[in-house]
Amino acid sequence: MARAVPAVERAFDVLELFLDTPELSAPEITAQLGLPRTTVHELVGTLADRGYLMPAGRGSNRYRLGVRGFQLGSAYAERLDLTREGQLVAEDVAERCQETVHVGVRDGVDVLYVVKVDSSHPVRMVSAVGRRLPAHCTALGKALLASLSRSELDELYGNRRLEAMTERSITTRKALRKELDAVAKDGVAGEYCESNEAVACVAAPVYDRADQVVAAMSISVPILRWNDETEAALRDLVREGAGTLSERLGYIGSRA
Template structure:
């Protein structure tokens, strides 16, 4: 087990040793993060004076940091004692991260098999802040490959995986993403009209898969399918991507069938109970 107190002390020592050329904004972020680590190590409510004393920071500065962290939900302040402890927002973020990586570990053998079956690049993504976040990628052995990487973000409206996830969002959440992110065009095939996109998403829900034919990049096509968790939520999506010249007609249909089957197998491994009447 990690010694959290020692870990916090090491962070503090490294912060003290940092060069004076560091900006005040970065130092403020570092102090806020150290406070979070310290509260985690204490595992109980802590008064402001103890936090200030621990780091040798003025009470007024600590108060401002705590107030900001509290306002964003990262810490809670007791209405009775005024002391501080970690907040529910950290639990929410941790749950999102845990869910993403759990999907990744469960999906790994399935997408490795999928690469062998179709001979094209396979991606695993989750929807994060209205964008698709690539959490796994398995390369094909083809000479022409897809330029992508784990940790990459792309717009949701013009990617097969993105549309596969947008299709299962509540209507108000979909409208919020469209309003926030917009529908910028990348190629002549990109959907830039909200009404057209909504109709496309309705079709995706009906058939159970999405595709993008040169919607984000000329010459690139993909087919994608959603992955559902035990609660029936579309928590991730997988796709097979390749040059449009290789993903044609009969082969495209074969790949679509294999992607959908793989997505369903991963969903079932996550505890999803398939309901044929699902809309």
């Protein structure tokens, strides 16, 4: 790793104060960062000259974020690619757990796999990018459905029957709502042999910069390697992986 440049770090420290506070004066920045007053005035002046900060009003001694930061953020957002970012994070998660990792999106009542990284074990889940499964039968789908309101869920399913993929699949709207309430509360969805009789899975939602659920990440494990200890560890890992992907998509809220 390259050596950090102290002056650059201090400039970012100044800018990041404005993530929590819309306006700040130089004395307030000095107090919060504990830097010399002269250093803060130089940093603020330079950032203002470059358009990263601007006066809060005519003649004001307070500052707010300038348009240059918005331009950089917009350029970053325009270049975001869920599949590319998801692939990078999924590869890291798969390397850490040696199990199959997916990223999926909801398409109506189905979940669509957009990223897959295979397990390193010879016995693994059989799936493919582009495959669709009923959302109510999968941990990925539950993580996505849990973001919907009760009315949105009712509108989505209407009078549609919940088809079973295995004997363990959820088949009633009441059971699905109960499951989704638990997922929304905990932040992680689970599935044990509901879409595949030989596979268990955990999943967590992925958020974008608008605080919307846009995808979910899952870890799938053959039940021959599944136990309580494995489940607990993978729930933590998938939560972390989904949070990392959320951050890469611009999410800055408390869930990431």
